[in-house]
Amino acid sequence: MNRMLAIVEREMRKFFRSPVLMIMSMMLPLVQLIILGNAFGGKIRGARVAVVDYDRGPQAVKVHEAFDAVAANIATFTTVRYDDEDTAREDVRTGKVDAAVIIPAQYSRRVYAQAAPKIGLVVDNTDQFLSASIESEMQSLVNAMNQPVIEDRVVKQIALQIVELYPYVEYMKYLLPGCIALAMYISVMIGGGMLYIDDKARGVHEGYLVTPISKLELVMGLNIAGAIKAVLSGVCLTVIGTLMAGLGVIFHPMAMLNMLLLILGTSIAFNGMMFLMMVRVDDPLVPRAMFGVLNTLLYFPSGAIYPIAAFPKWLRAIAVVDPFSYAIHGFKATLLKDGGFAAIQTDLLFLFVFGIGTLLIATPLFKRTL
Amino acid sequence: MSFRHHKPEPMVEGTPLAIGVENIVKRYGDFEAVKGISFSVAEGEIFGLLGPNGAGKSTLIRMMTTLIPVTAGRALVGGYDVTKDSDAVRRMIGVIPQALTSDPDLTVEENLSIYAKLYSVGRAERERNIQEVLEAVDLVKWRDAQTKTLSGGMRRRVEIARGLVHNPSIFFLDEPTTGLDPVSRIAVWEMLNHLKKTRNLTMLLTTHYMEEADRLCDRIAIVDHGKLVALGTPVELKQSVPGSNVVEVQFQREDDTWKARLEALPDVTEVQSQSAGVYRVLTSNGSKTTTQLVEMAAGLGEQLTSLSVQNTSLDDVFVHYTGRQLRDEQVKPVNFVMPPRPGAQP
Numbered sequence: 001m002n003r004m005l006a007i008v009e010r011e012m013r014k015f016f017r018s019p020v021l022m023i024m025s026m027m028l029p030l031v032q033l034i035i036l037g038n039a040f041g042g043k044i045r046g047a048r049v050a051v052v053d054y055d056r057g058p059q060a061v062k063v064h065e066a067f068d069a070v071a072a073n074i075a076t077f078t079t080v081r082y083d084d085e086d087t088a089r090e091d092v093r094t095g096k097v098d099a100a101v102i103i104p105a106q107y108s109r110r111v112y113a114q115a116a117p118k119i120g121l122v123v124d125n126t127d128q129f130l131s132a133s134i135e136s137e138m139q140s141l142v143n144a145m146n147q148p149v150i151e152d153r154v155v156k157q158i159a160l161q162i163v164e165l166y167p168y169v170e171y172m173k174y175l176l177p178g179c180i181a182l183a184m185y186i187s188v189m190i191g192g193g194m195l196y197i198d199d200k201a202r203g204v205h206e207g208y209l210v211t212p213i214s215k216l217e218l219v220m221g222l223n224i225a226g227a228i229k230a231v232l233s234g235v236c237l238t239v240i241g242t243l244m245a246g247l248g249v250i251f252h253p254m255a256m257l258n259m260l261l262l263i264l265g266t267s268i269a270f271n272g273m274m275f276l277m278m279v280r281v282d283d284p285l286v287p288r289a290m291f292g293v294l295n296t297l298l299y300f301p302s303g304a305i306y307p308i309a310a311f312p313k314w315l316r317a318i319a320v321v322d323p324f325s326y327a328i329h330g331f332k333a334t335l336l337k338d339g340g341f342a343a344i345q346t347d348l349l350f351l352f353v354f355g356i357g358t359l360l361i362a363t364p365l366f367k368r369t370l
Numbered sequence: 371m372s373f374r375h376h377k378p379e380p381m382v383e384g385t386p387l388a389i390g391v392e393n394i395v396k397r398y399g400d401f402e403a404v405k406g407i408s409f410s411v412a413e414g415e416i417f418g419l420l421g422p423n424g425a426g427k428s429t430l431i432r433m434m435t436t437l438i439p440v441t442a443g444r445a446l447v448g449g450y451d452v453t454k455d456s457d458a459v460r461r462m463i464g465v466i467p468q469a470l471t472s473d474p475d476l477t478v479e480e481n482l483s484i485y486a487k488l489y490s491v492g493r494a495e496r497e498r499n500i501q502e503v504l505e506a507v508d509l510v511k512w513r514d515a516q517t518k519t520l521s522g523g524m525r526r527r528v529e530i531a532r533g534l535v536h537n538p539s540i541f542f543l544d545e546p547t548t549g550l551d552p553v554s555r556i557a558v559w560e561m562l563n564h565l566k567k568t569r570n571l572t573m574l575l576t577t578h579y580m581e582e583a584d585r586l587c588d589r590i591a592i593v594d595h596g597k598l599v600a601l602g603t604p605v606e607l608k609q610s611v612p613g614s615n616v617v618e619v620q621f622q623r624e625d626d627t628w629k630a631r632l633e634a635l636p637d638v639t640e641v642q643s644q645s646a647g648v649y650r651v652l653t654s655n656g657s658k659t660t661t662q663l664v665e666m667a668a669g670l671g672e673q674l675t676s677l678s679v680q681n682t683s684l685d686d687v688f689v690h691y692t693g694r695q696l697r698d699e700q701v702k703p704v705n706f707v708m709p710p711r712p713g714a715q716p
Binding site: 002003005006007009010013014017018054115203204206207208210211212213369370 | 432435436437438439457461463465467469470471473475476480484485487488489490515531604
């Protein structure tokens with residue numbers, strides 16, 4: 001027991017003496033949270049839409065008024081008047097404007113005659129996100145204009161009434177659970193992967209192996225130290241990230257307790273997984289080479305930045321065995337939904353079983369000799 | 371409670387045995403790194419293992435320190451079998467590896483303290499031991515310094531202190547002065563001699579420095595190609611080489627016949643040809659051979675560029691037993707060496 005604690009002491013002294021690991025493990029997730037959270041979080045504003053009006057009748061004026069209302073309020077787009085369709089199309093193609101609306105000649109007449117009036121919309125569909133936003137806004141405007149001035153006493157159309165359980169979740173908040181897990185993964189990758197192999201290559205482990213420390217004490221010492229480092233990274237990022245994203249979880253003791261349990265389970269799972277992968281590795285280049293591959297393989301299929309439901313079957317299979325998926329599901333349930341213990345118990349069970357299981361497999365593989 | 375399964379046997383001229391190695395073998399697949407070596411080391415003795423690169427010295431020391439399993443044969447350290455009682459062996463030994471493995475981010479005292487804890491040394495004893503070993507290696511005033519701020523010689527002394535912090539009775543040192551400047555090397559020699567006297571330590575060391583082996587070791591074993599090729603005290607080994615003196619001569623003019631002419635001189639036992647017309651002549655009578663050599667050169671009308679006479683050294687013993695051929699060291703496939711850390715002393 002004392003020998004195991006000596007290993008933990010050595011690792012923690014190194015950790016606190018050189019805070020590089022802590023800083024490096026939080027740098028990428030924090031940058032990701034700030035940049036991606038702000039870049040992808042907002043709605044489209046200020047897109048430039050060309051308007052070519054060949055009609056110039058009263059109904060076309062109504063369309064212009066609707067566009068002006070959008071520009072003045074929700075500001076999804078502003079309009080620019082064009083005289084001919086060809087120039088407008090060319091400017092959409094070259095990116096001078098983001099879309100073009102063509103109001104054809106005889107539009108007003110067709111509206112009054114109820115003869116299938118049409119408005120054309122030219123969009124640059126190489127940018128799916130922007131074109132979808134403009135299409136959606138235009139569709140809303142057209143729907144509004146299609147509404148009869150005097151409604152029937154009995155509404156015949158079916159309406160979908162949407163109830164949102166939680167207040168609007170900005171993308172930064174959505175991203176935070178993934179960033180916490182990513183910080184812990186980087187901490188484990190550097191502390192449990194790279195530094196572990198570097199110590200091996202420097203002969204530090206050789207120094208341990210000539211002492212009477214047992215295999216179990218050494219494995220446990222290294223993993224407990226790794227888990228403590230990952231927990232510290234997770235807690236730091238939870239505090240900083242929730243304050244940045246405007247979440248008040250850290251001020252709710254029960255939610256914070258659930259977060260701590262999840263962080264502990266995640267650190268054990270990540271450490272066990274990393275130790276299993278590194279237990280027979282001697283070359284310090286291996287963990288460095290694996291860093292990016294594992295990051296992509298485990299982080300992206302986990303639902304951290306895109307919902308798992310949108311994945312193909314094979315990618316969903318990875319998500320099922322990926323500890324990131326359970327960590328992020330648990331973090332989301334606690335940070336965004338205040339789901340309580342019931343919402344995270346499956347995640348906790350998987351994380352602890354996965355962590356202990358991988359350690360149980362890795363321990364016999366650990367060589368007590370060189 | 372005793373863990374001892376095998377009592378030490380009195381060996382080496384009646385002195386109790388500290389290390390006993392019997393027909394020890396180490397194989398890596400088809401490659402046999404150590405081929406049935408046997409020797410014993412008495413308590414309190416400093417025993418040197420010499421040999422060219424790849425001779426099997428480090429493999430031998432790693433088997434004795436339980437770092438690698440023994441393929442065949444038996445090694446007893448402090449009376450314990452390294453295979454059957456490896457934990458008991460580890461409690462008795464201190465090991466100084468070839469590389470500097472003390473943690474550069476930790477202080478000298480922290481390094482020692484953590485190692486004492488790995489040997490389960492209690493708090494009071496630990497504090498006392500740390501003070502004692504720091505005094506022994508003259509690092510008391512550096513106890514709170516981070517190891518990375520120390521010079522190479524001081525770091526080597528930290529390694530020695532670390533190996534002693536649990537009061538071992540047998541000390542293994544793998545090339546303890548490699549990479550040190552001559553002053554630091556002499557300081558380490560003096561320290562090891564002092565430790566031997568004050569702590570009655572048995573030491574087994576490997577080295578490439580013949581002077582180091584000559585000055586430190588009571589007995590020396592020369593290992594080559596995984597076999598023991600010579601064993602004895604430095605004096606015995608020097609005497610075992612034909613010729614008690616070495617005459618080193620350089621002729622102004624190089625000639626293919628010099629070697630044969632020198633070998634023909636009386637009392638000459640061996641002639642080694644070196645670069646640039648230099649010859650090392652091993653002879654049983656240095657002064658007589660010198661006179662004959664000068665007369666021979668004068669008779670042939672040849673000029674000598676340099677001439678010196680010296681006693682046979684361990685270098686001569688080493689070359690005599692291992693030959694002059696360069697060796698390709700057999701290394702493990704994965705042998706990545708980390709670059710030094712920024713700010714670390716070389």
